[in-house]
Amino acid sequence: MDGESETTASIVNGVRMRLMDDWRILQNVFKLVQREETICVNPQQWQQQKIVDFMQPDELKKHINLTIKEKETSTLSDIEEICQQVIKYSVKTSHGRFHNQLFGQLDPFGLAGSWLTEALNTSSYTFEVAPVFSLVETEVISAVCRLAGYSHGDGIFAPGGSASNMYGLVLARYKRIPTVKSSGMFGIRPLVIFTSEDSHYSLKKAAHWLGIGADNCVAVRTNAKGQMALDDLEDKIKAAKESGLDPFFINATAGTTVLGAFDDLDGIADVAQRYGLWMHVDACLGGAVLLAYKNRQLLKGLQRANSFAWNPHKTLGVPLQCSLFLTKESDLLARCNSIEVNYLFQQDKFYDVTYDTGNKSIQCGRKIDAFKFWLMFKARGYGLYGHLVDHAIEMARLLEQKLRARPDRFRLVLDQHEYSNVCFWYIPKAMRVPSSEENEDWWARLYTVAPKVKEQMAYSGTLMVGYSPLSSRQLGNFFRMVFTCFPVLEAAELDIILNEIERLGEL
Amino acid sequence: MDGESETTASIVNGVRMRLMDDWRILQNVFKLVQREETICVNPQQWQQQKIVDFMQPDELKKHINLTIKEKETSTLSDIEEICQQVIKYSVKTSHGRFHNQLFGQLDPFGLAGSWLTEALNTSSYTFEVAPVFSLVETEVISAVCRLAGYSHGDGIFAPGGSASNMYGLVLARYKRIPTVKSSGMFGIRPLVIFTSEDSHYSLKKAAHWLGIGADNCVAVRTNAKGQMALDDLEDKIKAAKESGLDPFFINATAGTTVLGAFDDLDGIADVAQRYGLWMHVDACLGGAVLLAYKNRQLLKGLQRANSFAWNPHKTLGVPLQCSLFLTKESDLLARCNSIEVNYLFQQDKFYDVTYDTGNKSIQCGRKIDAFKFWLMFKARGYGLYGHLVDHAIEMARLLEQKLRARPDRFRLVLDQHEYSNVCFWYIPKAMRVPSSEENEDWWARLYTVAPKVKEQMAYSGTLMVGYSPLSSRQLGNFFRMVFTCFPVLEAAELDIILNEIERLGEL
DSSP: OTTOOHHHHHHHHHHHHHHHHHTTHHHHHHHHHHSHHHHOOOGGGTTTSOSOOOOOHHHHHHHSOOOOOSSOOOOHHHHHHHHHHHHHHSOOTTSTTEESSSOOSOOHHHHHHHHHHHHHOOOTTOTTTOHHHHHHHHHHHHHHHHHHTOTTOEEEEESSHHHHHHHHHHHHHHHHOTTHHHHOSTTSOOEEEEEETTSOTHHHHHHHHTTSOGGGEEEEOBOTTSOBOHHHHHHHHHHHHHTTOEEEEEEEEBSOTTTOOBOOHHHHHHHHHHHTOEEEEEOTTGGGGGGOSSSGGGGTTGGGSSEEEEOTTSTTOOOSOOEEEEESSTTHHHHHHOOOOTTTSOSSOSSOGGGOOGGGSSOSSOOOOHHHHHHHHHHHOHHHHHHHHHHHHHHHHHHHHHHHTOTTTEEESSSSOSSSEEEEEEOOGGGOOOGGGOOHHHHHHHTTHHHHHHHHHHHHOSOEEEEEEEGGGTEEEEEEEEOOSSSOOOHHHHHHHHHHHHHHHTO | OTTOOHHHHHHHHHHHHHHHHHTTHHHHHHHHHHSHHHHOOOGGGTTTSOSOOOOOHHHHHHHSOOOOOSSOOOOHHHHHHHHHHHHHHSOOTTSTTEESSSOOSOOHHHHHHHHHHHHHOOOTTOTTTOHHHHHHHHHHHHHHHHHHTOTTOEEEEESSHHHHHHHHHHHHHHHHOTTHHHHOSTTSOOEEEEEETTSOTHHHHHHHHTTSOGGGEEEEOBOTTSOBOHHHHHHHHHHHHHTTOEEEEEEEEBSOTTTOOBOOHHHHHHHHHHHTOEEEEEOTTGGGGGGOSSSGGGGTTGGGSSEEEEOTTSTTOOOSOOEEEEESSTTHHHHHHOOOOTTTSOSSOSSOGGGOOGGGSSOSSOOOOHHHHHHHHHHHOHHHHHHHHHHHHHHHHHHHHHHHTOTTTEEESSSSOSSSEEEEEEOOGGGOOOGGGOOHHHHHHHTTHHHHHHHHHHHHOSOEEEEEEEGGGTEEEEEEEEOOSSSOOOHHHHHHHHHHHHHHHTO
16 A cells, blocks of 8 residues: 555554454453452352452552553453453452442443443534433433422533532632633632531642632531531631632532531521522532432432532442533533534534533543433332432441440441441450540550551451541541442341451451 | 331332342343444445434434433333434444544454443542552553653543643643642732644633633644644743733644644744743644654654643544543642542551552542553554554545545645544535636535535435534635544545545535
8 A cells, every 4th residue: 555564554454354353352351241250249149259359569560461562462362361360359349348439339230331332432522423322411411400409400421529519610600700711810809619627628629720729618617417517607708708808609518428427508508698609519429319218308408509519420339430510500501611612513513503512511522421320210210229329328327226236346436427328436355445444545546446457358358348537526547338229238238247347357 | 127118128129139130231232232233343334334323303302212210110121122222323433434533443452441440340549449450550651651751750541631631731830830729820920821723622621610711722823734833832922921921831732633733842842941831732632643653753842741631532442531641740740639638548558558549630539541541552562553543644645645636526625634634625516617716605605515415424324524614724614534543444445435425415
């Protein structure tokens, strides 16, 4: 071929000739994923299956040949073997005893949906290249707006909760000072954000990125339940105003990261209204309660917020990433984010271009995150997830009962949490003393227990539960156990979990 | 169970009992994806297979039952049927005649890798939950740094090129004025960005989001080849300085969206150095040339840039999303973006926490985007992609020849493009006149041809090629044909493409 060297031509030809064969790799991977020890969803097997085959980083590097080379010739079975190794040393987050993060076991319909969108490999920007998926995204957003009580709402899928929270900040800033879009923030009065001291760190990072500054993200005290203290919020807004700053945004949290606390949304809405601030709700964790029957009141007042973020990839078992940003005002997202883009969002197309939703986004190419979530709802109806959310919360309350029933061995951080998080300490045998001896030293030692038990968890591979300190209460490390819709646990499983912590705690 | 109503308990129980059966849905989806008409990678079938079964939005809504309901009971075969419909009406981007976007057919190893990470469903923040994938990300970043000539570089995977470009802006701003991280941009001199008029719109959107303002994103003229004009760049930097603004950032483009032009990186590096500006390269499209043998010189000077962005999901056939941000300074990303996060990035872990890379990111939960890309390199070696990139560019040059050989029917926008984009007009029979009659009216009519042919493409489903105007040259709509590594085309295919445009152009 003209201009192409023989080497290139013959190499390229080789790739073309092998391509149909190469596609058989999907079968190999499918076979691997189908094995019970990959997905680990069969409760009969949890006792035997390891969640992780833990190795220290340097050791792991010797077990998997990570090096990328210029020339490499692998057969399909070489690749299968690599994938097998990768599975072996990866954490099986769908194992029923993985309770380490705010996400857990996958919903099979979610995974099926994600496999399909991966295979169809398109982008969410235009109806032209994503006809079905554009309509699906719109349908999911409408449904969530209805559930939230947003009668004229709008929204967009974002690549995670941090990005969704940023959407809230950018919209609020644009609403406050529309010229920021064109002229930036130079010369304006410093903007100030308010969020509780127990809220997610993404607010602070967003303040940094958006040019507001992390110090202008003011931490509001929390009360005994872990909720934003309304009096402190009001004091801090007043103080900011008095020092010439421009308070414009309150972030309420529905489901704090560690304790799972829900801020008083109605109370915060009153404050926001009184001072003319935008109210956003970081419901990345707790948004699942939108579907619940018994716990819906945790989100009471949500319909008064100007915007909120929700990550169905957390509690619901949708594969990562699945995050929604919703706002109450129908046209604000488009006005705020759209610019003229005539190579992609042409206005002379042969279909109604209002179906091209990509210009509302800060992204250009955008992964299809709506379909897997939609497919779950098509398979089961959203009400069913409501029952699963209620059940996960019920399991959390039951775990608290069981922890209280072993008072010498466990201690709760909150007597009762609001959501599906349960925070507690384990007290090893050697530390079980009369309460009069539980002095500062004793507590300091107790705070070192969780990291040690965690190490045993990793090496045994039998259970994974996270741990965390809580600086707002000057508390050191405790376990944070998180229940999610999947696995669908039975009460007996809770005793297994506590017994295993006790066993590992004495190793 | 205590507190749980019988309804919830029995519904939840039902889900648990059916769960192992539900997992069989993966088989159904796998079966659907395996069908030749889903993936459309077999060249023998392209003539018969439709790329898309196009319907107008309102019509499509009648064919797919989109509604999400509270109660829904679907069997596995119902779900399979839904998925079948979704496939039918979706665009088959892996069809060999889809040349509509900057991405194209998937590499099967990329899809296999993405299916595996979807199934293992974890997040890129810590080694604890992503031991293998953390090491894989680090390995890919090191390899790309080596290819780019960054001896002490660092990087991160971002959810797309817009986000990767934002990383560059945030790092540059932090380097210029470190206090912006804590105090924001209030009271500082207005910052100014320079980017070519043909560069991607994400720069302008980023300026808006980051508080710099879209108007402070200055458009620099392009030359005849579509490259940033260095004299205009320099003039505009000087003018900004003279009016009291603070120029801090030049975005060079390696592969512009429409023409595929590569800015003169060495020339821009000289200017950046002279005026003390950060130089970022948006190589989202053209970064693939890093691997090329014959076209590597297009990126000459890249090693002098402070940072760059590259989307392997474009030319290389990695499933969306796969975008890398790279910077030359080893510790800057961490210093700029990290904050204290003691529930996730604890410092008292039982392994070396430098392997927890998540705090460098603006995201918290972060999809595993590195593995699918790494698996492709393991399967074929990166050199092989270099040959495929060279071949795609070679095909583009050959198409130009073929277009020039039909001068009455086609007209090139640039006589020779630099990358794998080819921009051209189709001249319908009725418009073939002596060149003396090609007046302003004639051109105005020519600009309406592409949208009409595009409509025919959609309804026939035989070919998809995008179109675009180019405001920097006051040009109306023309076709933009893009070659990617996959499909691996033969020369004969180019005639089929041109013949099909001619056929559709006369309908």
